[in-house]
Amino acid sequence: MNYKQIEAVIFDLDGTLIDSMWVWNKIDIDFLAKRNIEVPADLDKDIEGMSFTDTAQYFKERFKLDMSIEEIKTEWSQMAWEFYTKKIELKKGVRAFLEILKERNIKMGIATSNNVQLVEAILESQGIKPYFIQVRTSCEVGRGKPFPDIYLKVAEDLGVEPDNCLVFEDIPNGVRAGKNAGMITWGIRDRQDDSVWEEVKEISDDQVEDYFEAIEKLGVDLSNKL
Numbered sequence: 001m002n003y004k005q006i007e008a009v010i011f012d013l014d015g016t017l018i019d020s021m022w023v024w025n026k027i028d029i030d031f032l033a034k035r036n037i038e039v040p041a042d043l044d045k046d047i048e049g050m051s052f053t054d055t056a057q058y059f060k061e062r063f064k065l066d067m068s069i070e071e072i073k074t075e076w077s078q079m080a081w082e083f084y085t086k087k088i089e090l091k092k093g094v095r096a097f098l099e100i101l102k103e104r105n106i107k108m109g110i111a112t113s114n115n116v117q118l119v120e121a122i123l124e125s126q127g128i129k130p131y132f133i134q135v136r137t138s139c140e141v142g143r144g145k146p147f148p149d150i151y152l153k154v155a156e157d158l159g160v161e162p163d164n165c166l167v168f169e170d171i172p173n174g175v176r177a178g179k180n181a182g183m184i185t186w187g188i189r190d191r192q193d194d195s196v197w198e199e200v201k202e203i204s205d206d207q208v209e210d211y212f213e214a215i216e217k218l219g220v221d222l223s224n225k226l
Contacts, residue, residue, distance in 0.1 A: 006184070006218075008160040009101055010151060013112035015170035015190040018122055019091055022191060023083045027076060037063055049145030049173030051138030052076075052115045077115050084121045090128070091188070093211030098131045100215060109154040110135040111167075111177075113144055133158055146176035151183060168214075172199045179203070186214070 015021040029039055040046075047055050056072040059065060065072065101108055108131050112119055116137050123129035134157040141149040155162050167178030170190040178185035187200035187207040201207050208214045 005164050006106065006166045007164040008107040008109065008155065008158045009166045009168070010109045010111050010154050010158075010178075010183070011167075012169045012171075012174050013110055013114055013119060013122075015192075016168050016174075016188055017091060017094055017110070017128075018088050018126075019190075020083070020088045020122075021170075023080060023088060027079050030079065031059075031076065032063065035063070035065070048171055049113060049177065051113050051144040053139045054144055055113075073115065077118060080115075080118055081121065084118045085125050088122060090126055091190075091210065093213075093215065095128065097211035097215055098128060102131060107158045107160060108132050109158050111138075111150040111154045112136070113138045116140075144173075145171075146173040146180060148177055148181035151178055151181035155181070155183070166218075169204070170200065172196065172203060175200055175204045179205075188214075 011017050056069045110132055136154050138144040138150050141153050143149045155165050162182040165183040167183045167185040168188050169175045170188050175185050185204050187204035189209045
């Protein structure tokens with residue numbers, strides 16, 4: 001595959017740029033335990049790729065919660081706030097990779113299912129917000145992943161054709177969203193179950209363990225942008 005065509009890189013956020021999936025697993029457990037509900041075994045698979053709002057709607061309906069969608073989202077955001085401002089770290093090699101892309105004039109954007117306030121909080125706390133021209137959430141485009149809407153919107157914002165975009169994702173439905181948008185889509189290793197990682201590898205165009213490996217794989221081609 002010809003990677004010299006890459007003009008923009010679009011990242012998912014949780015599990016892709018930041019090591020945060022453990023936080024949401026904990027929030028699911030604590031939120032449901034507070035209501036004496038055990039976490040179902042199929043929960044992660046069912047909500048994979050959903051927008052923040054759609055996930056809240058799912059919780060309300062499945063667990064018959066006497067709360068509004070906004071109340072659920074607010075409680076989750078409050079539970080996550082300290083993690084996103086003080087405890088979550090970047091994935092290995094992220095900062096170096098972003099700097100290389102910047103040096104080579106590769107545009108960068110984020111396409112996430114998370115809440116916009118939490119996204120802003122982590123970008124600010126880690127000092128990486130200036131790298132990104134645009135940040136979009138699934139709630140803004142109306143449909144979550146695997147639908148391509150969010151990736152197509154970020155590409156439009158960046159002024160880059162979809163087939164000139166490289167996507168990084170950690171979950172199968174995220175990979176599918178990138179591919180459905182007509183983009184080159186790479187999987188990145190996270191804390192996924194082995195079966196989930198195998199599915200990511202099967203459907204993505206390529207895979208990396210971390211961003212230092214991404215630098216190795218893309219360095220020669222991206223240097224042509226200098």
